[in-house]
Amino acid sequence: MKNVTIQDIAERAGVTKATVSMVINQDHRITEKTRDKVLKVIKEMHYYPNPSARKLARGKSDVIAFVSARFAAPFIATVMDAFEQRAFQMGRYVHGIHPYSTQHQTEVKEELLQQILYGRTADAVVLVTIRPSEKIVAEYAERKIPLVLLENTLPGSHSIRVDNVRGGFLATEYLLRQGRKRIGLINGITQPPPGVDLVPSAMERLQGYREALETHGIKFDESRVVSYGDYLFEQGRLGLRVLLEKDPRLDAVFCAAGDIVAMGVLAEAQARGLKVPEDLALVGYDDMLASSLLKPALTTVRQPILQMGVSAFETAIEAIDGKLKEDKNIIIQPELIIRESA
Amino acid sequence: MKNVTIQDIAERAGVTKATVSMVINQDHRITEKTRDKVLKVIKEMHYYPNPSARKLARGKSDVIAFVSARFAAPFIATVMDAFEQRAFQMGRYVHGIHPYSTQHQTEVKEELLQQILYGRTADAVVLVTIRPSEKIVAEYAERKIPLVLLENTLPGSHSIRVDNVRGGFLATEYLLRQGRKRIGLINGITQPPPGVDLVPSAMERLQGYREALETHGIKFDESRVVSYGDYLFEQGRLGLRVLLEKDPRLDAVFCAAGDIVAMGVLAEAQARGLKVPEDLALVGYDDMLASSLLKPALTTVRQPILQMGVSAFETAIEAIDGKLKEDKNIIIQPELIIRESA
DNA sequence: TTGTACGCGTTATCAT
DNA sequence: ATGATAACGCGTACAA
Numbered sequence: 001m002k003n004v005t006i007q008d009i010a011e012r013a014g015v016t017k018a019t020v021s022m023v024i025n026q027d028h029r030i031t032e033k034t035r036d037k038v039l040k041v042i043k044e045m046h047y048y049p050n051p052s053a054r055k056l057a058r059g060k061s062d063v064i065a066f067v068s069a070r071f072a073a074p075f076i077a078t079v080m081d082a083f084e085q086r087a088f089q090m091g092r093y094v095h096g097i098h099p100y101s102t103q104h105q106t107e108v109k110e111e112l113l114q115q116i117l118y119g120r121t122a123d124a125v126v127l128v129t130i131r132p133s134e135k136i137v138a139e140y141a142e143r144k145i146p147l148v149l150l151e152n153t154l155p156g157s158h159s160i161r162v163d164n165v166r167g168g169f170l171a172t173e174y175l176l177r178q179g180r181k182r183i184g185l186i187n188g189i190t191q192p193p194p195g196v197d198l199v200p201s202a203m204e205r206l207q208g209y210r211e212a213l214e215t216h217g218i219k220f221d222e223s224r225v226v227s228y229g230d231y232l233f234e235q236g237r238l239g240l241r242v243l244l245e246k247d248p249r250l251d252a253v254f255c256a257a258g259d260i261v262a263m264g265v266l267a268e269a270q271a272r273g274l275k276v277p278e279d280l281a282l283v284g285y286d287d288m289l290a291s292s293l294l295k296p297a298l299t300t301v302r303q304p305i306l307q308m309g310v311s312a313f314e315t316a317i318e319a320i321d322g323k324l325k326e327d328k329n330i331i332i333q334p335e336l337i338i339r340e341s342a
Numbered sequence: 343m344k345n346v347t348i349q350d351i352a353e354r355a356g357v358t359k360a361t362v363s364m365v366i367n368q369d370h371r372i373t374e375k376t377r378d379k380v381l382k383v384i385k386e387m388h389y390y391p392n393p394s395a396r397k398l399a400r401g402k403s404d405v406i407a408f409v410s411a412r413f414a415a416p417f418i419a420t421v422m423d424a425f426e427q428r429a430f431q432m433g434r435y436v437h438g439i440h441p442y443s444t445q446h447q448t449e450v451k452e453e454l455l456q457q458i459l460y461g462r463t464a465d466a467v468v469l470v471t472i473r474p475s476e477k478i479v480a481e482y483a484e485r486k487i488p489l490v491l492l493e494n495t496l497p498g499s500h501s502i503r504v505d506n507v508r509g510g511f512l513a514t515e516y517l518l519r520q521g522r523k524r525i526g527l528i529n530g531i532t533q534p535p536p537g538v539d540l541v542p543s544a545m546e547r548l549q550g551y552r553e554a555l556e557t558h559g560i561k562f563d564e565s566r567v568v569s570y571g572d573y574l575f576e577q578g579r580l581g582l583r584v585l586l587e588k589d590p591r592l593d594a595v596f597c598a599a600g601d602i603v604a605m606g607v608l609a610e611a612q613a614r615g616l617k618v619p620e621d622l623a624l625v626g627y628d629d630m631l632a633s634s635l636l637k638p639a640l641t642t643v644r645q646p647i648l649q650m651g652v653s654a655f656e657t658a659i660e661a662i663d664g665k666l667k668e669d670k671n672i673i674i675q676p677e678l679i680i681r682e683s684a
Numbered sequence: 685t686t687g688t689a690c691g692c693g694t695t696a697t698c699a700t
Numbered sequence: 701a702t703g704a705t706a707a708c709g710c711g712t713a714c715a716a
Contacts, residue, residue, distance in 0.1 A: 085445075
């Protein structure tokens with residue numbers, strides 16, 4: 001009925017709160033005897049320390065905040081899962097990972113990060129695909145709360161990134177090698193409207209695309225590029241329509257916006273009677289589970305997502321433990337998975 | 343550097359902590375004048391109340407715990423997303439949703455639920471596909487922390503469920519109507535080994551399958567059923583192999599274990615040169631994004647996942663607000679989506 | 685509005 | 701070496 005507190009345990013065990021606390025926190029200066037006695041009472045009375053009181057008392061929170069735009073995006077869900085998996089393996093922060101989402105709103109993000117920082121809610125913050133303002137980074141640095149960025153880099157914070165320039169390059173170059181000349185690009189937004197966050201990976205993939213074209217002596221043509229803020233199936237259908245309208249002779253699409261969007265491209269192509277890859281070659285990005293199951297199976301750039309989650313967790317732990325004197329920047333290489341669509 | 347506390351604000355604004363607290367909590371009995379003054383200081387000094395202190399002081403936590411086995415499962419990620427979406431819309435518990443995962447381990451689950459309960463960490467707990475022990479339910483009831491179950495029901499807690507019996511029935515009956523007689527079932531585990539949790543939906547889909555057979559005068563044959571604990575692509579391949587070994591004349595498969603598994607079935611069928619649906623009709627479960635993109639497009643039972651998340655959130659809020667005198671049990675009807683595979 | 689006890693652990697200091 | 705005492709962390713809420 002009433003909540004069991006440390007005081008109750010102390011009384012029942014005939015010691016003081018301090019002793020109970022020490023038992024819980026494995027302080028060495030207690031006898032086996034008293035410890036066993038106290039532990040027994042704890043079990044008996046179903047005592048669980050109040051985490052709020054605990055946090056309040058010691059400033060540390062035993063929490064890592066994991067901030068992303070939306071939970072449902074496969075990329076994010078997978079990273080989060082790997083992150084947590086690693087936590088279980090290492091036995092640290094096991095129930096101490098707090099996912100937050102910003103719903104893509106810059107304002108929510110800023111507010112949230114302030115809140116986490118000044119509310120002392122987390123020992124470290126992991127940001128997936130979200131770019132904090134420099135002001136925030138500075139404030140975190142001052143209070144010594146480590147930031148770990150995924151898909152971003154900023155001085156003053158650690159980062160885990162996939163080499164997106166290379167990803168864009170690999171995909172485009174492969175298409176060129178297959179003899180394609182008119183390669184459309186469906187991408188994320190590279191010039192975000194106010195209030196929407198920039199996703200640098202889109203810029204980088206664009207750059208890779210350009211570099212590959214240049215390497216092969218083909219001039220970059222802006223009319224071959226479309227950008228969308230959402231990464232949905234419908235964007236793929238729409239994107240292909242737009243690209244074909246600009247040039248019906250389009251012979252390939254690199255869908256840097258991801259495999260879901262690529263699926264939309266595929267559907268639209270098929271609806272128009274275009275054969276993939278014969279009439280239109282298609283390369284996606286991400287390599288989701290379903291990508292290999294499509295007909296034709298999707299050629300795509302694979303992101304080592306699990307590894308990103310694992311590295312993010314390990315980096316966060318190292319930072320929390322004070323083992324990182326400088327920014328740690330991990331770059332993971334993507335891989336082109338060649339299947340049937342190109 | 344040092345943390346800004348309510349005390350600092352009070353001093354700077356020339357009032358007491360109590361006043362500041364009232365301002366923050368929108369208590370009406372304070373003058374506009376003092377309120378504005380206090381708010382100004384709060385802004386200036388970047389004051390954010392310490393959530394731990396706050397929770398400690400008032401027993402309420404402003405948190406809803408959202409407990410599932412794994413984050414990455416598409417079903418779970420989608421529910422979680424809808425859940426959070428609704429929170430944003432309603433402006434309640436906006437950053438107060440704490441996802442936890444149990445990694446499928448019963449022990450972890452029990453421990454976690456105890457911790458949440460006795461640690462007073464949440465105002466309500468939502469459990470996705472996870473069944474708490476009756477003991478836990480009783481303990482939650484006693485402490486008046488509402489439980490909301492998804493895909494489960496237990497007296498003493500609220501529930502949101504999809505009518506799985508009906509889902510199983512719809513799929514099987516449709517296959518029977520198409521003239522199929524030898525219908526295999528690939529399902530989740532209905533008799534879990536110790537330490538692994540029961541997923542009742544598997545039982546229910548099995549029941550729907552049986553009922554449909556009986557309705558059409560076909561005897562249930564246990565050798566047509568295989569069960570797996572994981573819902574992976576590989577299970578689909580394996581499942582079909584096993585079923586065909588038992589009866590090579592199999593003419594249909596209802597893959598109640600979900601569309602990912604169904605994709606495995608499809609791949610295996612195609613690898614064996616079986617035409618779908620001519621030689622083998624296939625019905626899945628879930629209706630994922632990719633399901634409509636396969637060749638042949640997958641006929642499947644659609645789960646109204648978004649709606650489940652929304653209902654779960656609303657139910658949690660109602661329960662927290664004390665508006666539910668009795669258990670609320672919502673049942674959502676699934677829908678058979680007919681495409682090409684059957 | 686203010687003063688202040690309270691919620692619950694942690695930890696520095698002190699006694700044995 | 702063990703354990704007790706007491707102050708502390710930060711808001712909330714009730715009596716005055």
